[in-house]
Amino acid sequence: xxxxxxxxxxxxxxxxxxxxxxxxxxxxxxxxxxxxxxxxxxxxxxxxxxxxxxxxxxxxxxxxxxxxxxxxxxxxxxxxxxxxxxxxxxxxxxxxxxxxxxxxxxxxxxxxxxxxxxxxxxxxxxxxxxxxxxxxxxxxxxxxxxxxxxxxxxxxxxxxxxxxxxxxxxxxxxxxxxxxxxxxxxxxxxxxxxxxxxxxxxxxxxxxxxxxxxxxxxxxxxxxxxxxxxxxxxxxxxxxxxxxxxxxxxxxxxxxxxxxxxxxxxxxxxxxxxxxxxxxxxxxxxxxxxxxxxxxxxxxxxxxxxxxxxxxxxxxxxxxxxxxxxxxxxxxxxxxxxxxxxxxxxxxxxxxxxxxxxxxxxxxxxxxxxxxxxxxxxxxxxxxxxxxxxxxxxxxxxxxxxxxxxxxxxxx
Amino acid sequence: xxxxxxxxxxxxxxxxxxxxxxxxxxxxxxxxxxxxxxxxxxxxxxxxxxxxxxxxxxxxxxxxxxxxxxxxxxxxxxxxxxxxxxxxxxxxxxxxxxxxxxxxxxxxxxxxxxxxxxxxxxxxxxxxxxxxxxxxxxxxxxxxxxxxxxxxxxxxxxxxxxxxxxxxxxxxxxxxxxxxxx
Numbered sequence: 001x002x003x004x005x006x007x008x009x010x011x012x013x014x015x016x017x018x019x020x021x022x023x024x025x026x027x028x029x030x031x032x033x034x035x036x037x038x039x040x041x042x043x044x045x046x047x048x049x050x051x052x053x054x055x056x057x058x059x060x061x062x063x064x065x066x067x068x069x070x071x072x073x074x075x076x077x078x079x080x081x082x083x084x085x086x087x088x089x090x091x092x093x094x095x096x097x098x099x100x101x102x103x104x105x106x107x108x109x110x111x112x113x114x115x116x117x118x119x120x121x122x123x124x125x126x127x128x129x130x131x132x133x134x135x136x137x138x139x140x141x142x143x144x145x146x147x148x149x150x151x152x153x154x155x156x157x158x159x160x161x162x163x164x165x166x167x168x169x170x171x172x173x174x175x176x177x178x179x180x181x182x183x184x185x186x187x188x189x190x191x192x193x194x195x196x197x198x199x200x201x202x203x204x205x206x207x208x209x210x211x212x213x214x215x216x217x218x219x220x221x222x223x224x225x226x227x228x229x230x231x232x233x234x235x236x237x238x239x240x241x242x243x244x245x246x247x248x249x250x251x252x253x254x255x256x257x258x259x260x261x262x263x264x265x266x267x268x269x270x271x272x273x274x275x276x277x278x279x280x281x282x283x284x285x286x287x288x289x290x291x292x293x294x295x296x297x298x299x300x301x302x303x304x305x306x307x308x309x310x311x312x313x314x315x316x317x318x319x320x321x322x323x324x325x326x327x328x329x330x331x332x333x334x335x336x337x338x339x340x341x342x343x344x345x346x347x348x349x350x351x352x353x354x355x356x357x358x359x360x361x362x363x364x365x366x367x368x369x370x371x372x373x374x375x376x377x378x379x380x381x382x383x384x385x386x387x388x389x390x391x392x393x394x395x396x397x398x399x400x401x402x403x404x405x406x407x408x409x410x411x412x
Numbered sequence: 413x414x415x416x417x418x419x420x421x422x423x424x425x426x427x428x429x430x431x432x433x434x435x436x437x438x439x440x441x442x443x444x445x446x447x448x449x450x451x452x453x454x455x456x457x458x459x460x461x462x463x464x465x466x467x468x469x470x471x472x473x474x475x476x477x478x479x480x481x482x483x484x485x486x487x488x489x490x491x492x493x494x495x496x497x498x499x500x501x502x503x504x505x506x507x508x509x510x511x512x513x514x515x516x517x518x519x520x521x522x523x524x525x526x527x528x529x530x531x532x533x534x535x536x537x538x539x540x541x542x543x544x545x546x547x548x549x550x551x552x553x554x555x556x557x558x559x560x561x562x563x564x565x566x567x568x569x570x571x572x573x574x575x576x577x578x579x580x581x582x583x584x585x586x587x588x589x590x591x592x593x594x
Contacts, residue, residue, distance in 0.1 A: 118456050126455040148455075160571045166459060181464030182570060185535075202464060204523070204563060204593055216460035226542045227566045229535050243535055248546040248564055250539040271543065273535040287536055294536055317536040365534065408570070409534055 029394075030139070033062040033082045033105070037070030037089040044172065045090050045098075048125050051170055052132035055374070057394025058141040070101060073108035080105055086135065095119040098127045102135050112138045122175070125168040142393070146369040146412075150193050150213075151376070151387075152177075152186040153410040162408055164198060166213065169376075169412065170400050171387055177213055185409045187230045190237045191370065196411070197221065197230040197240070208242070222255065222262075231275045232284075241265070241275035241284060252286055254301055265301050276321040278349055285309060285321050285349070296328050298349060309351050318364060322372035324349040327357070329364045329377075344377055346392070357390050365410050378407050480584050482573045486513045487590035490548050491583060494529070497543035499551050507548065510590055511555035514562065521593040524549050526566040529582040541566035548588045563593060 034049055036042075046065055053061040062082065068074075070089045079085055082105040091097045095118055102112040114134060116127045129147040136144050151167045164178040164186050182201035189195040195212045206228040208221040222228070226245030231252070233240055240255045242262075252265045252275035265284060266272035271294070274287040278298065285298045288306075294317035296310040310316050313330035320327050325348060332341040342362045347354040357363075361381035368375055373393055379386045385407070386399040483489045488506040490499060499507060514522055526545030528537045545564040553559045574581035 120458075123455055130455065156570060159573070160567065162570065175459060176461050177459060178462045178464060182567075183464065184568075184570070200464075201565070201567070204521075205565060211462070213459045214457050216462055218462075226545070226564050227535075227538045227568075229538065231535065243539070245542055245546075245564075245566075248542070248549065250542050271536065271539040273539045318534050406530075 029058055029060045030083045031060045031062070031081070031105075032084040032086055033064070033066055033079045035066045035068040035070075035079075035085055035087045037068060037087050037099075039089075039091065041065075041067075042090050042092075045088070045124065045128050048128040048170055048172060049086070049088070049132060051398055051400075052129055052144075052147055055147070055389055055391055055396055055398045056132065056136055056141070056144045057391045057396045058136060058139070058144075070099060073103060073110065075103065075105055075108045084111070084139075088131070090124070092121045092124065096121050096124045096127055098124075098131060100131045100135070102138065123168075123173055125170055125172040129168060142373070143371065144373075146371060146374055149370070149412050151410065151412040152188060152193075152196050154184050154186055154198070154408040155405045156408055157405060160201075169387075169389065171402060172400075178211070185229045187233060187411050189233060191235075197233070199228050199230070221257075226250065229273070231273070232277050234277055234281050239281070241277065243273045243275065252284065263301065266299070266306075267304075274319060276319060276326075278321045278324065278326070283349075285319055285326055287317055287319060296326065309349065310345075310347060310354075311351065312354070313345075318366065320366050320368050320375075321349075322368035325368070325372060327366040327368065327375050329366055344375070344390075346375075358388075363388070365407065367410060367412060369412065376410065376412055378402070378410065480573075480587075482584075482587065483589045484591040489590070490544075490588045492544055492586045492588075494531070494582075494586065495540070497540060497547050499547055504551075507551045508555060510548070511552045511557045513590075514552055514557050514559070517561070517592065520561070522562045523591055523593040524562055524564045525571070525589045525591070526564065527571050527585055527587050527589065528569045529585045530569045530572070531582070538566045538568035541568050544586075544588050548590070 032053060034046060050061050050063060053059040070087045075085055085103045085105045087101040089099045098116045100114055101110060103110055112135060116130060133145055133148055147169055151169055154162050154164045156162050160182050162182050162184060163176050164183050165174050165176050167174045184199045186196045186198045189197050189210050195210050197208060197210050200207045200209055205223050205225045207223045208228050208230055210219045210221055224244035224246050226248050227250060229243040231241045231243055238257055242253045242255055243250055244253055251267060251272050254263045254265055268288060268290050271289045272286055275284045278285050283298060283300050285296055287294055288297050294315050296316050296319050297306050298309050299306045310328060315331035316328050318329045327344055327346050329342050330345055332343050342364050343359060344357040344363045344366050345354055346357055361379050363377050363379050365378045366375055375390045377388050379388045379399060385402040387402055388399045390397045481489050487510050490503045490506055524545045526541030528541045545566060549559055549562050549564050572585045574584045
């Protein structure tokens with residue numbers, strides 16, 4: 001319960017972020033109320049359903065918990081001002097079962113009735129996400145299937161030790177996939193999220209593995225002295241952008257998985273990291289200190305010319321890309337130590353249309369959703385850390401509290 | 413018996429993977445898995461947990477060689493300024509000392525580990541740690557020492573020796589450690 005109170009507080013705090021102007025007309029969103037028909041009420045699923053509806057950008061959910069029989073089509077007068085009523089019943093006596101009915105609030109007409117069941121209780125959040133995703137599709141709103149995806153992340157436990165976990169996007173579900181050792185930089189290997197790449201420090205030099213999350217089967221991909229990170233995977237999963245240092249110099253390489261041929265993409269004597277495919281995957285954006293500080297640059301994979309993308313900020317040390325869109329983290333203050341303000345900015349490959357996405361706290365690890373509609377990030381504010389989401393279309397944003405351990409890297 | 417279990421498991425799994433669009437079963441029955449999500453196998457499939465606790469338990473430096481030293485095997489740690497990877501004049505004597513230890517190491521492989529404070533993110537911090545490790549390796553080579561048995565690795569911010577929120581503590585973490593590879 002306390003986590004959801006924190007969540008609500010976080011939502012409120014984030015909502016005051018001045019840059020997050022609500023461009024989409026509020027009236028264009030569908031007003032919807034949730035009616036709980038479960039034998040035993042469960043705050044958790046109510047809050048997850050509520051979050052899903054909000055972050056979709058397509059609904060204006062009523063945040064009041066209503067109770068009512070799921071089988072009845074009767075709509076109480078107090079809910080007649082809504083457009084839709086979502087009745088649901090959750091049972092976790094044996095596994096998890098969720099029944100939903102979407103009704104028109106005006107006359108109780110049923111639009112969708114569907115049931116979901118899984119043999120475990122821990123994955124209940126995924127049923128809620130799937131239900132809202134289905135409702136969204138039935139109403140023919142733009143796709144929000146990203147809410148069904150796993151988030152994979154690594155976090156430090158003790159010095160030289162970490163763990164890699166799976167989570168749902170709200171972090172209500174979490175499961176350790178690799179415990180112990182020092183395993184870092186997980187990156188999904190395929191769009192179906194069956195495997196991910198990660199860097200292992202279990203041997204003398206860093207080693208990149210691919211692991212199947214269902215069977216545990218591991219495949220050694222490559223090794224490199226110095227450092228080794230899988231920064232990006234192309235759309236069909238056949239090529240990787242790696243940061244590696246076979247001669248002690250961190251540069252970006254493209255690895256063709258079929259031929260095993262590595263192409264060195266950058267050749268700078270300083271730091272080149274964080275390569276991300278853009279356009280038709282013939283070009284990349286990346287982070288480099290070639291101007292004396294970390295900043296965002298772009299280049300073609302097969303030519304030498306490098307162009308600066310971002311012309312603002314003292315330290316832009318992380319980025320992600322989707323199509324021609326680029327999101328990057330920029331240090332806004334110049335404290336050597338302590339709390340620096342890092343904000344996220346959205347820009348394009350030619351540097352036009354730059355706009356801030358956050359204005360407070362330390363906002364890092366920006367990651368686009370697979371469809372580019374939403375940005376995930378980690379927010380530190382005071383002593384608390386949260387995972388945040390910004391819907392670029394609707395400008396809706398949500399924060400979910402994280403535990404105390406430091407996130408090392410994240411992907412979804 | 414095993415065959416029966418396999419068949420039962422496979423049948424049960426099929427139920428999980430088979431959709432049942434609009435039907436609405438009662439919630440109090442024993443039909444878990446019979447009315448399932450058709451297109452979200454990631455929900456039903458059980459994922460693994462791998463335990464790698466046997467790795468990463470190597471002994472870190474004893475701290476006996478000076479006020480701050482997290483290296484081992486006779487080496488001295490080299491410390492760096494914030495965001496920097498150049499070796500300061502104050503560290504040159506330690507570099508010379510480390511060069512002598514490398515010289516006397518014989519056939520042993522030596523590991524140079526670059527480390528950073530917590531003020532960085534993601535890949536960039538690991539690259540910064542790598543530049544520090546490379547700077548120390550190059551400085552040792554500049555002393556005329558054969559570095560062919562030296563391996564460099566960056567641990568980024570993953571291997572702090574101090575976790576207090578003080579400048580002195582952060583400075584201890586911006587370092588390069590050396591040790592014999594085991």
